[in-house]
Amino acid sequence: MAAGTITDSELTIFLEHRRLLFSVAYRMMGSATDAEDIVQESYLRWRKASSNQKIRDAKSLLVSITTRLCIDEWKKARRKREVYIGPFLPEPVPTAMLHSELHDDRIDHAFLLLLEQLKPVERAIFVLKEAFDYSYAEIAGIVQKSEAACRQIFSRARRSIDVNKAPVSITRTQELLLQRYLTALSTADAKLLLSVIAEDAQIHSDGGGVAGAARRVVHGRIPVAALLLGVTRKGGSGEVYTASVNGMPAIVIYRDGKPVLVQCLAMDAQIRTLFGILNPGKLAAFKDRERLIREGVLSPVRFTIVMQLRWLWNRWIGRHFTVPMLRRLETETSYSRS
Incomplete structure (x- = not known):
């Protein structure tokens, strides 16, 4: 075989494992854009290796190439994140893009943020x-360490982060809670909003210094509700969709055909954490809205005339909302204390 060439069968092999490589790279980098770049670079290195030698275990080599590229790129990415403006959140990706030969399906933002604590290897x-x-034998070959060292590193990493697995499929309870949350926001209904937010709720907002976003994590039911109502009252019009993003229920908002917000919600009986990604550089996976609608990734939210009238009314009254008023609303409800 001539150097620099690649056969159709070798290209087919690469394409068969492409989703797996993306899944590895995304979990390593927390960025779909970086993951795509790494997969493309893996392809080029695969071409070079395939043209110069006979490959016995294509999958192992492809994962090795991808993982080593991730380790190198992660060191550069970490330096950039040290000077990142405001909270840093992983780049959101539709859940369907991340399924590939997984043993553990957990891909939510909370888990990916915990992975940020670990060193590249x-x-x-x-x-x-x-x-x-x-x-461990396979991993040792990929990261070029002994099996014993890999076993020790894994045990230490597993102890240092929460590895409780969260279900990837969205439950009916979560769907209903999401609908109540959307109704509360679309009607600026503070009382309903408080009913769906947990007492220890928090919001992480990632604007990256490019889009307007809170530059620190907001904690507590009252501050979270106040922030959400304030943003809702000030926000302009947009098209709202629901989706499954990183295994979590999510809201995706478009303005002028462009994604401006992906908000993922971690919830059980109530909403506990909201991850809002507004940095336009992190919304690449949602640019092709029409394709995502065709593929069933995005589901449009329909707002009734009654909901719109309620929103206009509450928005006018909302100018007089204060934190003390929110506290009064909270104490009037049965869910305020467990």
Whole structure:
């Protein structure tokens, strides 16, 4: 075979494993854009390796190339994140894009943020073992460490972060809670909003210094509700969709055909954490709205005339909302204390 060439069968092999490579790279980098770049670079290196030698285990080599590229890129990315403006959140991706030969399906933002605590090699070992169930022998070959070292690093990493697995499929309870949340926002109904937010709720907003967003994490039911109502009253018009993003129920808002917000919600009986990504550089996975609608990723939210009238009324009254008023509303409800 001539150097620099690649056969159709070798291209087919690469394409067969492309989703797996993206899944590895995304969990390593927390960025769909970086993951795509790494997968493309993996393809180029795969071409070079395939044209110069006979590959016995294509999948293993492809994962090795991708993981090593991630380790190198992660070191650069970490330096950028140290000077990032405001909270840093992983880039949101439709859940359907992230399923591939997984042992552990957990891909939510809370879990990915915990992975940020790990060093590059620790993260690689943890992801390959926890999410893809690779053996220590396989991992040792990929990260170029001994099996004993990989086992020790994995155990240490597993102790340092919460590995409780969250279901990827959205439950009916979550769907109903999301609808109540949307109704509360679309009608500026503070009382209803308080009923769906947990007492210890928090909001992480990632604007990256480009889009307007809170530059620190907001904690507590009252501050969270006040922020949401304030943003809702000031916000302009837009098209609202629901989706499953990183295994979580999510709201996606478009203005002038462009995504401006992806808000993922971690919830059980109430909403506990909201992850709002407004940085336009992190919304690439949602740019092609029409395709996402065709594929069933996005579901449009329909607002009734009654809801719109209620929103106009509450918006006018909302100018007089204060934190003390929200506290009074909270104490009037039965859900305020457990």
